[in-house]
Amino acid sequence: MWQDGVRAVTSADAGRIMPFLRRSSWTTLESSLVEVERHLGDWPAWMAVQGGEPEAFLLLDVLRAPVVQIHTVTCRDKRAVDHDLPELLRAASFYAKQCGALPPLYMGDSAWLRQPLARAGYRHVGDVLFYEKEGTDAPATGNQAVEVRLVDAADIPALVALDSAAFAPIWRNNAAFFRHALCSFAMLYAACLGGIVVGYVLCDVRQEQGQLxxxxxxxxxxxxxxxxxxxxxxxxxFAEAGVSSVALNTQEDxxxxxxxxxRFGFQHTGERFFVMQGAWD
Ligand SMILES: CC(C)(COP(=O)(O)OP(=O)(O)OC[C@H]1O[C@@H](n2cnc3c(N)ncnc32)[C@H](O)[C@@H]1OP(=O)(O)O)[C@@H](O)C(=O)NCCC(=O)NCCS
Known part of the structure; x- marks a missing residue:
């Protein structure tokens, strides 16, 4: 029996928390439950308990720390959204601050979450647009003076430095992310000039769709x-991998x-995620 109040969730809670996540409709579950279960031991998560039962749940994705991102939020009902979720958002913020991370980020399309996040001090920092293209043709070949090759582990510090120079803090990847990408994504190429890494492209293939x-x-x-x-x-x-379409997303601005x-034939699908970030008190 769980005690009432807010508590950390561990993998030992999976057997009871997973059915709650499956049946609640106030959820951000843009990603699969399998992924939530996989990370229940290694990413921080909290739940609010009342009468021994879960009322609300929050899982924080810390793979790109110091960028920490709300991975999943699930609430039993509207009452839990108004009364329990603020406590979980406070726990996530407290955790991020203690770790020296940035204020937590939410990126998704769960419109019901906008107001609770805004009430917790989150600000809208932009939107991400989704693009797609049928086929894999390339209308241009680009700069032929650069060498393009597979990335290996020795390149990771250069990729981290490149991300710091090319992206605002919330979009940067860290070494842990690149190590994960090297073993979990289908392809990671570097562009090199005189032995210096000047760019990279990371791709995956899911259900015959290429993901840039x-x-x-x-x-x-x-x-x-x-x-x-x-x-x-x-x-x-992607052509060699036999995909039929390619998808990507990028910031609206x-x-x-x-x-x-x-120029490569990608078109906006109409889908967009909104991005909100917390703030320190
Ligand atoms: C978006 C991004 C990947 C483009 O890379 P890039 O190497 O600058 O791209 P290209 O050089 O091929 O093309 C960019 C522009 O340079 C122009 N260009 C290409 N070769 C050129 C040359 N020799 N001389 C002058 N201009 C040139 C292109 O016509 C294009 O012009 P446009 O922006 O007016 O359409 C790069 O700006 C970037 O990394 N930005 C930060 C990270 C980012 O936003 N990534 C994408 C979102 S995840």
Whole structure:
């Protein structure tokens, strides 16, 4: 029997928390329950308990720390949204602050969560747009002077440094993420000039769809056709993998990236995620 109040969730709670997550309709579950269960021991999670039963649940994705992101929020009903969720958001913020992380981030399309997040001090920091393209043709080849090769573990510090230069803090990947990407994603290529890593592209394949997970060029080497080259190489990889379409997402205000993707035939699907970030008191 769980005691009433807010408590940390561990993998030992999985047997009882998973049915709660399965049956509650106030949920952000954009990703699969299997993924939630897999991370129940290694990512921080909390639940609010009343009468020995879970009322609300929150799992924080810490893979990209110091960026910490709300992975899943589930509430039993509207009462739990109003009364229990604020406690869990406070627990997540407290955790992030103690770890020296950034204030937690939410990225998704669960409209019901906007108000509770806003009441907890989260601000809307932008939207992410989804793009898709049928087929794998590449209308341009880009800069042929750069060497494109597979990334290995020795490149990871260079990729972390590149992300720090190319992205605002909330979008940066850390070494743990790149180590995970090396063994879990289908392809990670680096673009090199004179032995220096100047860009990378990260791709995956899911159910015959190519996923362009990330494309980044160091600011010192942008506007030289290297982004075009890596995108063309990614399309070639997808063609060899036999995918029928390719999907990606990017920030709404990232006009340069969107121009590049549109040149390659990607079109906005209409789908978008909103991004909100907490703030320290
Ligand atoms: C978006 C991004 C990947 C583009 O990479 P890039 O290497 O600059 O891309 P390219 O050089 O192939 O094309 C970019 C522009 O340079 C122009 N360009 C290409 N070669 C050029 C050259 N030799 N001289 C002058 N301009 C050139 C292109 O026409 C294009 O112009 P446009 O922006 O007006 O449409 C890069 O800006 C980047 O990494 N940004 C930060 C991270 C990011 O936002 N990633 C994508 C979202 S996940």
């Amino acid at each position: 997970a990330r494309l980044a060029i160091h600011p010192d080497w942008q506007r030289q056709g290297i982004g075009t080259r890596l995108l063309a190489e990614a399309m070639r990889f 990232n006009h340069r990236a969107q121009r590049l993707y549109r």
